[in-house]
Amino acid sequence: MYLNTLLEVRDLRVYFYTYAGVVRAVDGVSFSVRKGEILCIVGETGCGKSVMSRALTRMVKPPGRIVSGEVLFDGIDLLKLPEKELKKIRGREISYVYQDPGSVLDPLYTAGFHVAETVLTHNSSMKFNEVWGKAIRIFREVLIPDPEAKAKSYPHELSGGMKQRVVIATAIANTPKLIIADEPTTALDVTVQAQVMELIRSLKNKYNSSVMLITHNLGVVAEVCDRVIVMYAGKIVEVALVEELFTNPLHPYTQGLLEAVPNPLRKVERLRSIHGSVPNMIDLPEGCRFNPRCPHKLQLCNKEPELVEYSKDHLVSCWLYKR
Amino acid sequence: MSATKVVLKVKNLRKWFPVKGVFFTKGFVKAVDGVSFEAYEETTLAIVGESGCGKTTLARLILRLIEPDEGSIIYNGVDVMKLSGKKLMEFRRKTGIVFQDPYSSLNPRMTIYEILKEPLETHGMLKEIDINEYLVKLLEKVGLQKEHLYRYPHEFSGGQRQRIAIARALALSPELVVLDEPTSSLDVSVQAQMLNMLRDIQAADKLTYIFITHDLGIVRYLAHYVAVMYLGKIVEYGPVEEVFEKPLHPYTKVLLSAVPIPDPSIARSRARIKVIGEPPSPLNPPLGCRFHPRCPYALSDCSRREMSLVEVEKRHLVSCILYS
Numbered sequence: 091m092y093l094n095t096l097l098e099v100r101d102l103r104v105y106f107y108t109y110a111g112v113v114r115a116v117d118g119v120s121f122s123v124r125k126g127e128i129l130c131i132v133g134e135t136g137c138g139k140s141v142m143s144r145a146l147t148r149m150v151k152p153p154g155r156i157v158s159g160e161v162l163f164d165g166i167d168l169l170k171l172p173e174k175e176l177k178k179i180r181g182r183e184i185s186y187v188y189q190d191p192g193s194v195l196d197p198l199y200t201a202g203f204h205v206a207e208t209v210l211t212h213n214s215s216m217k218f219n220e221v222w223g224k225a226i227r228i229f230r231e232v233l234i235p236d237p238e239a240k241a242k243s244y245p246h247e248l249s250g251g252m253k254q255r256v257v258i259a260t261a262i263a264n265t266p267k268l269i270i271a272d273e274p275t276t277a278l279d280v281t282v283q284a285q286v287m288e289l290i291r292s293l294k295n296k297y298n299s300s301v302m303l304i305t306h307n308l309g310v311v312a313e314v315c316d317r318v319i320v321m322y323a324g325k326i327v328e329v330a331l332v333e334e335l336f337t338n339p340l341h342p343y344t345q346g347l348l349e350a351v352p353n354p355l356r357k358v359e360r361l362r363s364i365h366g367s368v369p370n371m372i373d374l375p376e377g378c379r380f381n382p383r384c385p386h387k388l389q390l391c392n393k394e395p396e397l398v399e400y401s402k403d404h405l406v407s408c409w410l411y412k413r
Numbered sequence: 414m415s416a417t418k419v420v421l422k423v424k425n426l427r428k429w430f431p432v433k434g435v436f437f438t439k440g441f442v443k444a445v446d447g448v449s450f451e452a453y454e455e456t457t458l459a460i461v462g463e464s465g466c467g468k469t470t471l472a473r474l475i476l477r478l479i480e481p482d483e484g485s486i487i488y489n490g491v492d493v494m495k496l497s498g499k500k501l502m503e504f505r506r507k508t509g510i511v512f513q514d515p516y517s518s519l520n521p522r523m524t525i526y527e528i529l530k531e532p533l534e535t536h537g538m539l540k541e542i543d544i545n546e547y548l549v550k551l552l553e554k555v556g557l558q559k560e561h562l563y564r565y566p567h568e569f570s571g572g573q574r575q576r577i578a579i580a581r582a583l584a585l586s587p588e589l590v591v592l593d594e595p596t597s598s599l600d601v602s603v604q605a606q607m608l609n610m611l612r613d614i615q616a617a618d619k620l621t622y623i624f625i626t627h628d629l630g631i632v633r634y635l636a637h638y639v640a641v642m643y644l645g646k647i648v649e650y651g652p653v654e655e656v657f658e659k660p661l662h663p664y665t666k667v668l669l670s671a672v673p674i675p676d677p678s679i680a681r682s683r684a685r686i687k688v689i690g691e692p693p694s695p696l697n698p699p700l701g702c703r704f705h706p707r708c709p710y711a712l713s714d715c716s717r718r719e720m721s722l723v724e725v726e727k728r729h730l731v732s733c734i735l736y737s
Contacts, residue, residue, distance in 0.1 A: 313681070352631055
């Protein structure tokens with residue numbers, strides 16, 4: 091464990107027991123989040139990135155179940171903590187920002203109340219007036235114009251970007267050590283997306299928090315992240331610092347992904363696409379899960395590769411790099 | 414692109430949707446408000462803009478799926494607005510559309526065979542062709558096989574469904590295909606397959622595409638011409654390379670500088686033009702230039718004068734006071 095490690099996940103497995111079979115949504119994932127970094131989790135739909143982020147504070151609903159693993163946060167295993175203790179961490183030490191701000195905010199309460207409630211839950215000795223004042227200060231911090239008036243308005247009176255700022259305000263209300271942002275800008279327009287990303291980055295610097303950013307947009311990854319984890323079908327295939335990942339991608343899936351995204355600032359003659367489609371999570375291919383789509387398939391690929399260190403801070407799970 | 418023949422010419426198209434109050438109409442959503450452009454033969458015209466700028470309404474207007482309030486649509490020299498009966502059928506045969514969401518655009522109770530056969534039946538083309546052979550060829554064109562013919566839509570993934578929707582649009586061998594965000598619900602690896610396929614089909618069948626999207630990367634990759642929309646109006650129109658290398662309208666500049674670039678060395682070193690606020694509601698768009706409240710280069714006159722598109726360079730048009 092590094093000195094500057096905030097959160098360490100070891101061999102996390104989350105399975106969903108459905109009628110059709112067992113969905114191994116997260117299958118043996120190990121990684122760490124360092125203090126003060128923005129860590130991106132990238133992957134396509136259904137690769138388990140959202141489920142994994144929720145499992146960190148045990149927010150998996152049946153038929154899903156955390157089968158095994160450890161989540162060490164400041165040395166405490168969150169998966170073994172009693173629910174009462176975990177509630178003190180959720181929302182105070184670790185907070186979440188979700189994709190769709192419209193469904194996160196309760197339409198019956200004002201925007202300011204959402205923030206005030208979060209503060210009050212973890213500081214029950216505070217008076218409501220103090221808490222309301224704090225909510226308005228936080229609103230100012232997330233750059234909501236006219237915070238006094240906006241705190242009294244209801245979610246339906248706010249635009250999409252404003253709502254997401256309110257959600258971010260609730261997430262930072264208790265100055266958490268870790269903010270988990272699950273596709274925070276997917277529902278927003280590009281110009282607003284840039285504003286929100288900028289906000290998340292400046293808040294992270296101000297509070298020296300860590301951010302775990304879940305996204306499928308490689309552009310967002312390149313813009314804001316420090317380190318990147320690439321997931322495919324419930325497994326981590328590659329971990330690297332962002333410049334390293336974009337200049338020297340190792341895993342064939344990462345390579346394919348990077349070449350499949352059209353870049354608006356550069357004309358390419360032809361995009362390289364990854365052949366085939368994401369496997370059915372109930373009936374996964376044997377061995378490496380990418381092998382049916384992989385252009386460099388070897389005999390060995392029928393066995394499962396491990397995530398190994400290729401160079402400093404660069405891990406890959408592929409037989410091509412087995413030495 | 415050397416092709417210069419104008420296939421589609423849209424002039425001053427307008428569509429306002431009324432917002433009903435209890436007794437009176439409260440106002441209008443000015444979804445498309447005076448849009449003019451041209452599309453050239455065998456090229457792709459991309460229409461880009463943020464959500465709510467009227468791109469989808471425009472797509473439907475072009476094919477007369479909804480009736481415009483005003484304006485004209487000239488297709489190969491014929492005014493589409495004046496067509497009816499057989500002539501209108503003929504126009505419908507020559508045009509196709511692919512919708513954004515492949516989950517709601519395919520009837521769940523019909524097999525793929527029935528879905529693809531329906532347009533042929535409607536246009537009375539079953540007599541001329543061997544239906545089975547024709548449909549298998551059609552499926553192969555979009556990367557599916559003949560065993561897929563008798564399955565239902567729920568048996569396919571999102572990417573495959575979109576292939577079926579594309580096959581349906583191509584069933585009548587159209588000349589003009591409108592693609593309304595065909596890849597926005599797909600994953601990147603599947604999206605790349607789809608974009609390559611669309612490009613190959615265009616080259617093979619000599620199609621003209623109108624491609625509606627909000628993804629500037631796709632525009633750069635696929636399109637020859639681009640029209641940038643903001644709140645129901647086209648603010649800039651021109652050849653893709655020119656618009657991306659030398660954007661003229663402040664909104665185009667802002668859009669290009671806000672879009673995340675999948676390359677950290679560029680993404681972190683480029684200068685950003687910051688823009689304040691969010692797109693206003695199309696119900697009460699700002700007076701004058703619609704972008705002026707957010708524009709970093711706004712002049713005092715911008716709130717008073719509404720500009721129209723002016724040709725600055727050959728086929729490069731912009732609607733901004735700075736270039737008048």
